[in-house]
Amino acid sequence: MSVTSWNRLPRVEHDRVIDWSNRHAELPDGEDKLLAHGLGRSYGDVCLNEGGTLLRTRAMDHYIAFDRATGRLRAEAGVSLKDILDLVLPQGWFLPVTPGTRYVTLGGAIANDVHGKNHHVMGNFGHHVTRLELLRSDGQRVECTPEQNTDWLEATIGGLGLTGLITWAEIQLVPVANPFMVVENIRFRNLDGFWAQDAAVDAEYPYTVSWVDCVASGRQRGRGIFMVGRHAPPQADLPGHTERAPTFPFDPPFSLINSLSLNAFNVAYYHRPLPKGIALQHHVPFFYPLDGVREWNRVYGRRGFYQYQCVLPPETSRAGIDALLERISGSGTGSFLAVLKMFGDIPSRGMLSFPTAGATLALDFPNLGDRTHKLFAELDAVVRDCGGRLYPAKDARMPAEMFRLSCPRWEEFTAFIDPRFSSSFWRRVTE
Amino acid sequence: MQRIVIFGATSAIAAACARRWNALGANLFLVGRDTPRLETLAEDLRVRGGGSKVAVASADLADTSGHDALFDAAEAALGGIDVVLIAHGTLPDQAACEASLDTAMEAIQVNALSYVSLLTLAANRLEAKGDGVICAISSVAGDRGRKSNYVYGAAKGMVSLFLGGLRNRLADKGVAVVTIKPGFVDTPMTASFDKGGLLWASADTVAKGIVSAVKRRADVVYLPGFWWLIMFIIRHIPERIFKRLSL
Ligand SMILES: Cc1cc2nc3c(=O)[nH]c(=O)nc-3n(C[C@H](O)[C@H](O)[C@H](O)COP(=O)(O)OP(=O)(O)OC[C@H]3O[C@@H](n4cnc5c(N)ncnc54)[C@H](O)[C@@H]3O)c2cc1C
Ligand SMILES: NC(=O)c1ccc[n+]([C@@H]2O[C@H](COP(=O)([O-])OP(=O)(O)OC[C@H]3O[C@@H](n4cnc5c(N)ncnc54)[C@H](OP(=O)(O)O)[C@@H]3O)[C@@H](O)[C@H]2O)c1
Numbered sequence: 019m020s021v022t023s024w025n026r027l028p029r030v031e032h033d034r035v036i037d038w039s040n041r042h043a044e045l046p047d048g049e050d051k052l053l054a055h056g057l058g059r060s061y062g063d064v065c066l067n068e069g070g071t072l073l074r075t076r077a078m079d080h081y082i083a084f085d086r087a088t089g090r091l092r093a094e095a096g097v098s099l100k101d102i103l104d105l106v107l108p109q110g111w112f113l114p115v116t117p118g119t120r121y122v123t124l125g126g127a128i129a130n131d132v133h134g135k136n137h138h139v140m141g142n143f144g145h146h147v148t149r150l151e152l153l154r155s156d157g158q159r160v161e162c163t164p165e166q167n168t169d170w171l172e173a174t175i176g177g178l179g180l181t182g183l184i185t186w187a188e189i190q191l192v193p194v195a196n197p198f199m200v201v202e203n204i205r206f207r208n209l210d211g212f213w214a215q216d217a218a219v220d221a222e223y224p225y226t227v228s229w230v231d232c233v234a235s236g237r238q239r240g241r242g243i244f245m246v247g248r249h250a251p252p253q254a255d256l257p258g259h260t261e262r263a264p265t266f267p268f269d270p271p272f273s274l275i276n277s278l279s280l281n282a283f284n285v286a287y288y289h290r291p292l293p294k295g296i297a298l299q300h301h302v303p304f305f306y307p308l309d310g311v312r313e314w315n316r317v318y319g320r321r322g323f324y325q326y327q328c329v330l331p332p333e334t335s336r337a338g339i340d341a342l343l344e345r346i347s348g349s350g351t352g353s354f355l356a357v358l359k360m361f362g363d364i365p366s367r368g369m370l371s372f373p374t375a376g377a378t379l380a381l382d383f384p385n386l387g388d389r390t391h392k393l394f395a396e397l398d399a400v401v402r403d404c405g406g407r408l409y410p411a412k413d414a415r416m417p418a419e420m421f422r423l424s425c426p427r428w429e430e431f432t433a434f435i436d437p438r439f440s441s442s443f444w445r446r447v448t449e
Numbered sequence: 450m451q452r453i454v455i456f457g458a459t460s461a462i463a464a465a466c467a468r469r470w471n472a473l474g475a476n477l478f479l480v481g482r483d484t485p486r487l488e489t490l491a492e493d494l495r496v497r498g499g500g501s502k503v504a505v506a507s508a509d510l511a512d513t514s515g516h517d518a519l520f521d522a523a524e525a526a527l528g529g530i531d532v533v534l535i536a537h538g539t540l541p542d543q544a545a546c547e548a549s550l551d552t553a554m555e556a557i558q559v560n561a562l563s564y565v566s567l568l569t570l571a572a573n574r575l576e577a578k579g580d581g582v583i584c585a586i587s588s589v590a591g592d593r594g595r596k597s598n599y600v601y602g603a604a605k606g607m608v609s610l611f612l613g614g615l616r617n618r619l620a621d622k623g624v625a626v627v628t629i630k631p632g633f634v635d636t637p638m639t640a641s642f643d644k645g646g647l648l649w650a651s652a653d654t655v656a657k658g659i660v661s662a663v664k665r666r667a668d669v670v671y672l673p674g675f676w677w678l679i680m681f682i683i684r685h686i687p688e689r690i691f692k693r694l695s696l
């Protein structure tokens with residue numbers, strides 16, 4: 019059966035796709051390779067298992083315990099971050115770390131050790147996992163905490179689903195007063211402007227991220243908008259908010275993102291009127307602007323698209339980001355979703371976790387075949403020379419060499435892989 | 450405060466109903482045969498809040514001798530019963546039913562006779578009280594016999610007819626009887642089916658329809674509603690043509 023990832027690449031067939039709803043059950047017998055699949059929001063093959071079996075976890079979605087006094091939540095791994103927010107936000111709690119979409123599962127957030135706009139103060143999702151259960155194919159259930167079975171915890175956080183099935187996990191939430199954010203948007207005219215802004219506001223706001231115009235070139239290269247925020251303090255009157263999420267209506271035969279629409283969008287977005295000063299904004303448009311259009315991934319057409327996300331260490335960030343943007347703007351392909359952010363220096367917990375101190379750049383590219391791959395090879399060269407890494411969760415093409423640089427502890431990690439588990443990604447980068 | 454008993458509570462459709470009723474503040478008594486999963490469901494509902502009471506009981510519902518005690522336990526736990534939902538079921542392999550009479554009879558036992566037992570007991574209790582709703586999940590498969598699944602279909606057909614009679618009997622006794630006829634629903638029961646196409650509904654979509662039907666005290670409800678039209682057409686194909694079709 020075909021199940022796809024968010025970027026709809028690669029297209030692979032699975033032997034079996036099983037909806038896994040019972041956390042008490044043993045894993046299926048057989049010789050075939052298994053892999054958990056959450057909401058398939060990864061941009062590539064970490065959540066795919068060609069010729070093998072996928073255990074879709076979305077129906078394993080029961081809460082186990084929630085202490086509303088302390089903000090400890092224990093839930094099955096198929097619960098989505100949206101489900102969690104729906105339960106805890108009205109009770110004054112929020113996710114400690116959230117990626118740019120709520121439509122990911124708890125298990126997926128752990129297995130990719132996802133990060134958010136607050137990496138510089140809160141680290142990754144995995145830093146807030148206080149306990150989890152790992153089900154191995156030999157029937158063992160390994161309960162891991164930061165004190166007990168620590169090695170298994172470190173292998174499973176960011177472990178790309180390869181250490182077994184996470185059946186449930188417990189996380190520590192953070193208190194908030196309401197669903198709103200205090201936000202500020204600051205335009206910067208080029209990359210120098212970004213670095214200046216970053217130095218100025220990083221300390222003031224726990225959430226920072228920048229949108230970058232990946233089309234602008236020359237003196238305007240790297241221009242964009244710095245978007246920062248913090249949870250709003252208690253207030254008597256809050257603005258209203260109704261969520262509307264239309265669905266992208268059709269599968270265009272080719273990508274609607276081309277150099278023409280790309281230019282127009284980036285220019286318009288850069289020049290859009292920004293609210294002056296500090297404003298109150300609902301958390302959904304602040305954290306999850308893309309959740310506003312369901313199935314927006316179809317805009318890239320049937321051939322799908324790629325996302326490229328790298329991190330460059332602080333020493334090489336400035337020159338490296340400039341070099342990457344130079345190549346991207348020169349290529350005339352790219353996206354309106356270019357995102358630039360500084361990671362802090364909190365060390366990741368997972369052996370394979372992506373975040374390390376430095377600048378991370380993420381952007382989408384329509385799949386234009388060779389042209390796109392040639393650009394990626396150029397970008398890889400920059401990343402390699404800078405001593406940077408690529409993010410497996412956002413990858414459908416990295417060569418084995420880039421993987422070894424990106425996950426330097428991969429050999430140590432292999433000891434924790436469950437013999438029955440594998441993924442298309444893992445086979446691609448290690449075999 | 451509504452007091453609701455669900456038979457077959459671990460069914461995907463019934464579990465989704467439980468979440469919806471819980472969110473409306475109902476107290477629930479959940480019956481199934483898989484104790485850990487029942488506990489999981491109950492835990493989940495308690496975390497979600499809602500009703501102040503969620504109790505569970507384990508029983509193999511094919512064994513009708515235990516049914517009366519289950520109603521006693523439910524009444525004791527909830528302090529009375531306002532709504533009964535009967536949802537358990539199996540989808541037997543038709544070829545296996547043709548090859549083995551035991552398999553066929555087992556399917557009839559679980560899908561039809563256990564319903565007769567539960568419905569009779571529920572009807573008598575609610576009739577005595579003079580109030581309540583009895584809701585049971587039948588199927589569009591019970592609307593017409595087809596070679597691909599007539600054992601299951603016959604069981605569901607019996608449930609539908611039985612419910613019709615019960616509705617008639619209780620019409621002026623204050624007790625509503627609701628027949629639910631889902632079409633194709635994406636649940637563990639249909640795990641082996643290829644779920645492409647527009648005809649498949651989610652368990653929660655069907656649950657929403659059930660909760661609404663119980664609230665409205667509806668009679669017969671196809672879920673999603675377009676199945677009414679499909680089944681209207683299928684029921685009206687003359688038998689001499691129908692017997693040659695492969696549906
Ligand atoms: C619009 C958008 C914005 C995003 N923004 C960010 C961002 O800001 N930061 C970021 O880090 N990521 C981001 N992502 C990526 C996304 O957060 C990750 O790919 C996430 O892991 C997806 O979760 P999922 O539930 O869809 O898992 P899947 O994509 O289905 O699977 C991801 C991995 O988790 C494993 N897995 C899933 N469940 C289990 C389980 N129960 N046990 C063991 N392994 C399991 C899978 O095997 C696979 O290796 C974004 C994605 C989108 C679409
Ligand atoms: N799915 C469809 O397309 C569809 C269409 C029309 C009608 N229906 C009907 O809808 C109802 C709910 O089914 P579903 O789709 O939600 O499927 P499901 O998730 O497979 O639920 C069926 C449930 O019935 C339980 N059950 C079976 N035999 C039992 C027994 N002897 N004692 C106690 N419990 C028993 C099963 O328990 P275990 O998990 O312990 O086995 C399971 O929880 C059924 O009556 C079904 O016939 C379904």
